[in-house]
Amino acid sequence: MGPVDWASSRVCGRQRASTGNVSGKYAVLEFEPLLDSSSIDSKGWAEIAQTIFRNYKLFDGFVVLHGTDSLAYTCSALSFMLQNLGKPVILTGSQVPFSERKNDALENLLDSLDIAGHFMIPEVCLCFNSTLFRGNRTTKVSASAFDAFASPNFPPLAKITAVGTHVEWNSVKRSTSLEAFSIQSDLEIHHVACLRIFPGIKPKMVEAVLRTEGLRGLVLETFGAGNAPSGHDNKLTQVISDAVQRGIVIVNVTQCLTGSVNPLYAPGMVLGRAGVVAGGDMTSEAALTKLSYLLALPGASPESVAKDMATSIRGELSEHAGTIFKHPTGELSSPVAQLTAIAYATASGDIEKVKDILRNDNQLINRADYSGNTPVHLAATGPNIAILRHLLSLGASVHIRNHTGSGRTPLFLAANAGLLPHVMLLRQAGGHLHAEELETARLHASQRPEVWKQAGLEVP
Structure with a gap:
């Protein structure tokens, strides 16, 4: 896998416009077999991580082309698997393929190559529709629009225009550990689950999930700022508390697109006392993959995983979240x-x-x-x-x-x-x-x- 000259004059043109006539080179590797993105799992993520690790010293940055259905999950997973990352890893895809006359594939690819080759943003990022996001902050918000992805609780890292690329350098996260790049290729993705709370959900439904053989962690998508129904007999809370006592790590994230889970009001406090971890403003994708990553670390215990889930390790959550609501005027009296x-x-x-x-x-x-x-x-x-x-x-x-x-x-x-x-x-x-x-x-x-x-x- 060696570098080759950029094959497209279009690419060279964009590269020169943004970097001042500095030539760029790239190499292409195609995985076999190719998968529909809806079929990817931790094995596919491990293959991507291992490929980057093997070629880490050969290139200044990496671009991963990926289907959009599970792209946010892969971005989040890789952000945790790639430890002490010091180079850009940019994931991208398209809503419309190259074969169609009106597509977004070419622009997304060229933008990603520009970013990976010429900007030292040492994070796992998602580049889409002329916008660069922190990967573990993204979620897919449209099945058809070109602006298919959003980062609801964290601003974009960069915006790409006809004039140039503007990077929010103060938002870029850099590893401060004096350790070499490494990977954690094993994830416990097959031992975690995600459950969305809904009005009228029966405690026995939740218990059935929590009794799944081999389950070690659960992401619970709750109402608003972290609320779940308790019922007259507190049965649901008891089911959750019993699972925590059995060593299952349960993380509470909001179903809302924006905002944060915080044990501020009575229902949230009840879940917190039951041992549920407040997931802050993490996306479901980030919470699920982070939980899988932490459970796979050597020496991991329910206590250590629960503690680390509430702490930002790759910029996936805001540790000092603001208020969970806004006054109608936009300012709090x-x-x-x-x-x-x-x-x-x-x-x-x-x-x-x-x-x-x-x-x-x-x-x-x-x-x-x-x-x-x-x-x-x-x-x-x-x-x-x-x-x-x-x-x-x-x-x-x-x-x-x-x-x-x-x-x-x-x-x-x-x-x-x-x-x-x-x-x-x-x-x-x-x-x-x-x-x-x-x-x-x-x-x-x-x-x-x-x-x-x-x-x-x-x-x-």
Whole structure:
């Protein structure tokens, strides 16, 4: 596999326009047998990775031509498999093949060759429709349009125009490890699964997936910012918790195209306490392949994999994600911004941050967010009971009900989460279950009778 002169005058022309008459050379390798991209699996990914590894010292960059159906999956997989990457690896394809008169194949190929040969962007990237994306941030958004791919939660690395190529160099990720390029060619892709939550899903359906022989990891696609139905008896949460106890790593990603999973509100906190890893703003493709990669690493344990899933290792997630919603004006008003800050601090157990915010405006203690949750509601299911105690010491109400169902008190939320110390503190502060909560509380009481008894419910 040796370099040869660029065969197309069209290629040379584009190359000269962007690089100032610097000649380029390339070599072509065709895999056998050729696969439809919908049929690729970890074996195909390993073949690509091994080919790049064998030829790594011979070339300045690599372009991989690939069908679009599973292109985002391959981009994500290779981004993890290629360790300490120091050269560009650009994947591309087309919506319309070369054989058609009006196609996007030629432009995508030429753009990819330009980028790989003349720009030191040492990442696995996807080049499509004159745009260069970080590969593990992409997802396919159209079955027919030329702009078939998007990177919903991360801006493009480069844009290609008739004038030239503009690279966002501050966004380019570079390996900082003093180690040579290597590959992890084995992935546990056959031992992970992806499950999309939907309204009315039965716990036994989820359990059937989690009981699949050999399953080691699951990507759970949930509603909004990471919510899943709990039901009156918390059966689904229990099914998930039991699977985590068996050593299955479960990662929570959002079904939404943009945004992030964050254990901010009560349902998300419940999944977090069950041992589910918040996947931040990772795409499903990135979460699935990253989970497969981490499970295949030597010495991997459920604990180490869960920890690394929540950490960015190839730029696949934003470790400091912003707020998970936007105010209608585009800017958060001061009270909304402060309530959001309190919510994040409460979710992370940061009492000093909560104190600092309330020191400037203690009227926030009884102010509700768009879900009707006051800071006490959030603290009632939070990890640090000291925050709840501090709010109560400032005079925060234990009687305000949120907008869930018929309205839930902080005491109901604490009991439903099984947090006995929180329940006892709220009761000490005068909290009680509202009359409209009692019927639902009795349905939950069979799971944690002692907790609900302490909440003031008459348990038979």
